[in-house]
Amino acid sequence: xxxxxxxLLLQSRGYGVVGEASNGEAAxxxxxxxxxxxxxxxxxxxxxxxxxxxxxxLRQRGFATPIVVISMYDEEALRQAAIKAGANAFVxxxxxxxxxxxxxxxxxxxxxxxxLTARESEILRWLAEGYGNKDIAGRxxxxxxxxxxxxxxxxxxxxxQNRADLVRYAISQGFFQPG
Amino acid sequence: xxxxxxxLLLQSRGYGVVGEASNGEAAxxxxxxxxxxxxxxxxxxxxxxxxxxxxxxLRQRGFATPIVVISMYDEEALRQAAIKAGANAFVxxxxxxxxxxxxxxxxxxxxxxxxLTARESEILRWLAEGYGNKDIAGRxxxxxxxxxxxxxxxxxxxxxQNRADLVRYAISQGFFQPG
DNA sequence: TTGTAACTCCGGGATTTCCCCGAAGGTGAC
DNA sequence: GTCACCTTCGGGGAAATCCCGGAGTTACAA
Numbered sequence: 001x002x003x004x005x006x007x008l009l010l011q012s013r014g015y016g017v018v019g020e021a022s023n024g025e026a027a028x029x030x031x032x033x034x035x036x037x038x039x040x041x042x043x044x045x046x047x048x049x050x051x052x053x054x055x056x057x058l059r060q061r062g063f064a065t066p067i068v069v070i071s072m073y074d075e076e077a078l079r080q081a082a083i084k085a086g087a088n089a090f091v092x093x094x095x096x097x098x099x100x101x102x103x104x105x106x107x108x109x110x111x112x113x114x115x116l117t118a119r120e121s122e123i124l125r126w127l128a129e130g131y132g133n134k135d136i137a138g139r140x141x142x143x144x145x146x147x148x149x150x151x152x153x154x155x156x157x158x159x160x161q162n163r164a165d166l167v168r169y170a171i172s173q174g175f176f177q178p179g
Numbered sequence: 180x181x182x183x184x185x186x187l188l189l190q191s192r193g194y195g196v197v198g199e200a201s202n203g204e205a206a207x208x209x210x211x212x213x214x215x216x217x218x219x220x221x222x223x224x225x226x227x228x229x230x231x232x233x234x235x236x237l238r239q240r241g242f243a244t245p246i247v248v249i250s251m252y253d254e255e256a257l258r259q260a261a262i263k264a265g266a267n268a269f270v271x272x273x274x275x276x277x278x279x280x281x282x283x284x285x286x287x288x289x290x291x292x293x294x295l296t297a298r299e300s301e302i303l304r305w306l307a308e309g310y311g312n313k314d315i316a317g318r319x320x321x322x323x324x325x326x327x328x329x330x331x332x333x334x335x336x337x338x339x340q341n342r343a344d345l346v347r348y349a350i351s352q353g354f355f356q357p358g
Numbered sequence: 359t360t361g362t363a364a365c366t367c368c369g370g371g372a373t374t375t376c377c378c379c380g381a382a383g384g385t386g387a388c
Numbered sequence: 389g390t391c392a393c394c395t396t397c398g399g400g401g402a403a404a405t406c407c408c409g410g411a412g413t414t415a416c417a418a
Contacts, residue, residue, distance in 0.1 A: 001249075004276040005184025022273070046273065070180075094201070094225065097183040117394065130343030132375070145397045148377070153394095163376095164309030167346040296365060312404065325367050327405075332365095361418075367411080375404065383396080388389100 006040070009097060015104070024049035028057055031065055038108055041087070043071040043078065052085050059086035066107035068100070116157060123150040127163060128170035185219070188276060194283070203228035207236055210244055217287055220266070222250040222257065231264050238265035245286035247279070295336060302329040306342060307349035 007017045019034045021027040025048045031039055039058070043051035055067050069087040071078055072094075079090045089103035116124065126136045133147045140147070160166055186196045198213045200206040204227045210218055218237070222230035234246050248266040250257055251273075258269045268282035295303065305315045312330070316323045339345055 001188075001270070001274055001276045001279050002181055002184065002272050005181065005186075005188045007184075008187035009180075009184040091180070093181055095180055097180040100180050119395070128343060130341040132341070134375075142395085143397055144375085145399095146395070149396075152377075162309035162311075163342060164307055164346045167343045168350070171347070171350065298366065321366085322368055323404090324369060328367075330404095331406085359418100362416090364413100364415085366413080369409080371407085373404100373406075375402105377400105377402075379399085379401105381397080383394105385392100385394080387392085 009100075010040075010104075023047055024051070024054045027054050031058060031063060032061075036065060038066045038068065038104060040104075041067055041069050043069055043073075043082065052081055055082065055085040055087050068103050068107055070100070116154070120150050120154055120157070123147060124154055124166065124170060127151060127154070128167045130167075188279075189219075189283075202226055203230070203233045206233050210237060210242060211240075215244060217245045217247065217283060219283075220246055220248050222248055222252075222261065231260055234261065234264040234266050247282050247286055249279070295333070299329050299333055299336070302326060303333055303345065303349060306330060306333070307346045309346075 003020050003022075007020070010017055018036050019030045021030050022045075024045050027039070027041065027045075028049070030036075041051045041054060045051060045054075049057065051069055051071075055069065058065060058067065067087045068089045068091060069082040070091050070093055071082070072092075074092050074094070082090045088107040091100045091103050122140070123136060126139070131139075133144045133151070137144045137147045154166065155161065158165075158169055160169060182199050182201075186199070189196055197215050198209045200209050201224075203224050206218070206220065206224075207228070209215075220230045220233060224230060224233075228236065230248055230250075234248065237244060237246065246266045247268045247270060248261045249270050249272055250261070251271070253271050253273070261269045267286040270279050270282050301319070302315060305318070310318075312323050312326045316326045319326075333345065334340070337344075337348055339348060
């Protein structure tokens with residue numbers, strides 16, 4: 001449940017979640033299998049190795065995967081232990097989500113999403129809101145043809161096929177909420 | 180952070196989140212102020228009254244607000260205490276999100292959305308996925324005209340204007356995830 | 359039995375919108 | 389200068405949309 005919530009949070013900010021594990025054993029196996037760009041790890045896990053041990057294990061096995069550790073307890077000792085074990089960041093569960101997103105962003109310096117020009121982003125918003133090419137052209141005082149060109153570039157850059165994809169992409173990027 | 184995740188999870192299923200509180204005091208005040216349709220309550224909260232106490236307090240004050248309690252610990256005594264205090268459901272944090280959604284659905288019996296026929300729901304899915312009328316007609320072995328009829332009915336019933344609205348509606352109803 | 363209403367299916371025809379092709383001017387980098 | 393990119397635009401064909409309209413089925417009520 002909590003994992004699903006976090007997953008949605010991450011997806012809403014444009015991150016893809018390639019795997020989930022409910023315990024330390026599974027986490028270790030999954031990291032080896034999926035080679036993710038980043039690992040989000042809860043210190044407290046049921047049975048088996050806890051977050052600290054998973055972190056240490058991964059580092060011992062040579063994985064450089066950035067690790068962001070989440071903890072329910074705000075104790076300096078825990079923080080230092082996590083960092084010492086090899087974690088890149090330590091975030092409290094009680095902290096606002098911006099803390100987590102900042103920590104992830106800091107730990108993921110090189111990831112980039114397709115780069116859209118200002119005009120393309122603008123038109124993406126309108127398209128995803130459901131406006132037709134003609135409406136958008138009117139608002140921006142350009143021709144329908146120009147809007148179509150930008151739309152085509154959006155499809156190309158984002159690898160999308162249709163407007164529904166565009167809506168989902170915009171939602172996943174946090175442009176707005178579905179409801 | 181966790182609250183934001185849960186919020187997204189709920190929103191992705193069509194529920195609106197009208198308020199959030201980080202402790203028991205604030206929760207009590209917010210429920211009185213906002214009169215929500217349902218209260219999602221963590222048993223463990225920092226300082227002040229915990230989830231059990233908040234539940235009991237609300238019932239003593241005459242609030243009939245359905246309460247779904249979330250707990251990290253799978254102990255029968257806790258479950259019984261929560262129910263006895265007046266909670267409508269008890270869900271474990273480790274449980275899959277469907278448990279939470281089921282519990283909420285059970286506690287919110289009277290909420291309804293527009294009634295779609297089987298065919299309409301089917302076509303809504305395809306439309307929201309981004310398929311064209313022609314594709315859908317081919318898949319379902321019906322004519323494009325029929326697809327258009329169902330689409331028109333969907334717009335009428337749901338009060339929507341365009342396909343983007345349809346996508347957002349489908350997402351908000353949990354037909355699929357945006358990402 | 360006879361409406362009658364809802365669902366599902368389909369067509370014609372006019373209109374609008376979308377989509378794929380190419381292309382031209384401007385800007386900035388090398 | 390050349391090259392890449394952004395932004396702008398048009399032609400032409402495909403698709404979707406928006407008006408109508410009707411027909412067969414089921415189900416339920418008068």
